[in-house]
Amino acid sequence: MTKKQPVAQIRNVKKKIGKKEIIHGISLDVYPGEVFGFLGPNGAGKTTMIRMLVGLMKKSEGEILIQGFDIEKEFEEAIRHIGGIIENPEMYKYLTGYDNLVHYARMHPDKISEERVKEVVTLVGLEERINEKVQGYSLGMRQRLGVAQALLHSPSLLILDEPTNGLDPAGIREIRQYIRHIAHTEGLAVFVSSHLLSEMQLMCDRIGIIKEGRLVSVETVDDFVNSKSNAVFRFEVDRAEEVYQYMRGFIKEYDFKLINDKLEVTCERVEIPLLIETIVKAGFLIYSVSNHETTLEEKFLEMTEGN
Amino acid sequence: MSQLFRLIKNEHIKIYKRLGTWIMVGLLLGVILLVGMMTRFVFATDDSEEWRTQLITENQQFEESMNDHPAMMAGTQYVKQQIELNEYRLTHDLAPQVSDSLWGFMIDATTFSAVVSLFTIVIAAGIVANEFSTGTIKLLLIRPVSRARILLSKYVTTLLFALFMLLLLFSASYLIGLTLFGYSSAEIPYLAYRNGEVVEENMLLHIIRLLGFRSVDLIMVVTVAFTISTVFRSSSLAIGLSLFLMFTGPQIVQLLAQYDWVKYVLFANTDLQQYVNGTPLVEGMSLSFSITILCLYFIFLIMTSWAIFKRRDVAV
Secondary structure: OOOOOOOEEEEEEEEEEOOEEEEEEEEEEEOOOOEEEEEOOOOOOHHHHHHHHOOOOOOOEEEEEEOOEEOOOOHHHHHOOEEEEOOOOOOOOOOEHHHHHHHHHHOOOOOOOHHHHHHHHHHOOOOOOOOOEHHHOOHHHHHHHHHHHHHOOOOOEEEEEOOOOOOOHHHHHHHHHHHHHHHHHHOOEEEEEEOOHHHHHHHOOEEEEEEOOEEEEEEEHHHHHHHHHOEEEEEEEOOHHHHHHHHHHHOOOOOEEEEOOEEEEEEOHHHHHHHHHHHHHOOOOEEEEEEEOOOHHHHHHHHHHOO | OHHHHHHHHHHHHHHHOOHHHHHHHHHHHHHHHHHHHHHHHOOOOOOOOHHHHHHHHHHHHHHHHHHHOOOOHHHHHHHHHHHHHHHHHHHHOOOOOOOOOHHHHHHHHHHHHHHHHHHHHHHHHHHHHHHHHHOOHHHHHOOOOOHHHHHHHHHHHHHHHHHHHHHHHHHHHHHHHHHHHOOOOOOOEEEEEEOOEEEEEEHHHHHHHHHHHHHHHHHHHHHHHHHHHHHHOOHHHHHHHHHHHHHHHHHHHHHOOOOHHHHHOHHHHOOHHHHOOOOOOOOOOOHHHHHHHHHHHHHHHHHHHHHHHHHOOOOO
8 A cells, every 4th residue: 555645634633712722733644445443532622633534624734635636625526536525424304214325425526326326325234124215224224324325426435533433343343344344345545443452453554642732653564563562570689779780881872760669670581581681680589570561542642641 | 407407306395394384384373364254253254335424534634634634745645645645446336445355465464474584584594504513514515516506495494485475475365365265256346546646456456566565675684694604504503693683674774764874774664665666765765766775685595605615625
C-alpha cells in the first residue's frame, strides 16, 4: 500500500467553536485497501474530525481532499466518493429498509440501479427483513442497514463512526470481519473511529491516536503491538534503595525506577540474567523477579491520559 | 433538473408515508362535510320567492341609515354598492346565493383555507426540523447534492402540499355541495362591482379567485413557518409561532391601523382583497405597494433560511 495515492488527505485541519480551538491541526492520509483506526477517548475530537471529513461541519483552517477534491469547495465531487455512518445509523423509521435505501439511491446523480440496491442488501444479509419498517429493526439490523446505505454508491472511502456501538459480541465480530473483507478485497479505504483499543487492534491496519484535538501518534497495528516487547521487570530485593543507586551508576542506559520498595526496569527479556548476575555479585539478595508487561490498553491510556 | 425532481419525490414519500399526514387530510374532509351537513339540516333557509321582499326591505334600511347618519362616510361606499347590487338582482331576477346552495356553500367553504394553512404549517414546520430531531439530516447531507438544492426540494414540496390541500378543498366542497344541495346552474353569475357599475362574472372563476387571494396569506405564513423550522430546527417553535402570528397578526394590525407605519407590517398586506372590495387598511396603500412589501418579506425569509441552512454546522 506504500506508493498508492491516498484517498483522503487531511492537512493541518483546525476547528474553532467560538473562541475555543478544539482540533489543533491534524494531518493524516488514508490509503486505498487499508482500515485506518481513529482512536481516542470520548471528547478527544473524533466526531468533530469526522464531521469535517464529510462536510457536515466547516473546518476553520486547513484542507481536506477526497480523491483530490476539496470537501468544501468541490463538495459534490468529493462527497460522491464517500459513504458513511455518522454516529448512530438513524433511518426513517416509518419507511421500510428498502425504501430507505431507495431514498438515498435517488439522491445520487448517476443512476443507482435496483440491482445494486438488492446487491448491497444481500451483502449485509438483510434480505429477509428488508421490506419491513425500520421501526421494528434491532440495533444490529439498523447498523447493517447503515452499512448498506454507505456502500450503495460504491464509494472509495468508507467512514464509520463508532460502528460497533451497542452491538453484541457476535455483531461486533461480524462487522469487524466484514470491514476487513471489503477493505482488503475491494481496495476500499475504511476510516473507523472508536474509543475501544481492543476493537481497533483486531480491525485496523493502522491506528491514529487522537488526544485533546491533537494526533499524538500514527502507527501500524503491528508496530503498535510489537513495541510492547520491552517489558517491565520488577525485582524484589533487600535494601532496595541501595540496589537502585548501585544499578543506576552501573548500567546507565537503562531506566531504573524505585517503586514500592521494589526495583523496576524496562528492558528486553534476554538482558535479565545479566542484571540478576550483576545484582547478586554486588552482594544484594534477590527474592523474586517478575515480569509486568504493559498491555496495549495501558499503553493507550498512557498516551491519551498522561502528559 | 431531474435530480431536483427526484429529491422532491423523496420528500413527498416522506410526507405521505406518515399517518399524521392522512389524519390531516381526513380532518379537512371531515370539517367540510360536517359544515355541509349542518348547513343542510340545521340552518336550512326557506327557499322561496321571499328573497325579493328581503332585498327590498334591506335597501330601504340602507337608505334610511344613510339619511339618518350622513356622518358615517366610511360605510357609505359599501352601502351604495350593496344598494346597487340588490337593485341589479331585482331587475334581472337573480336570487342571491344562499349558503345551502352549491355555489353558496363553495363560497363559504373557501374560508376553510385557514385549515389548509394550519396543516401546511405543520408540514412546513417539520420538513427540516424533523430531520434534525431524528438525526437523519446527517445521512441526508452526505450525498452529492448541494444543501441549497435539498432545501429547495423541501420548500417546493411544502408548497405542493398546500396546493394539494387547496385542490382537495375545492373539489371536496364541490362534491359535498353537489350531494347535499343539488346542482346550481353554471349560468348563475357572480355579481361584482367594478368601476362604479355592477358586472356579471363567472361563478367558478370567482370561487377560484377567492382561494387565490387566500393563498397569498397561506404562502406567507407557511414561509414563515419554514424559515423558523430551518433557523431554529424546532418544529414545535415553528408551529407555535406561525399559528400565533396567523391568528393574532390581522387583529393586531387592525388595532394599530391608526398608525401609518402599520402598512409595513406583513399582515397589513396579506389580504389583497382589501383592494378589490372595500377600503385599504391604511390610507395610501395600494395593490402594488402591498405586492412590493410581500415580495420584500418573502425574499428576506427565503434568504435567511437558505443562508443559515447552507452554513450550519450539523452537530446532532
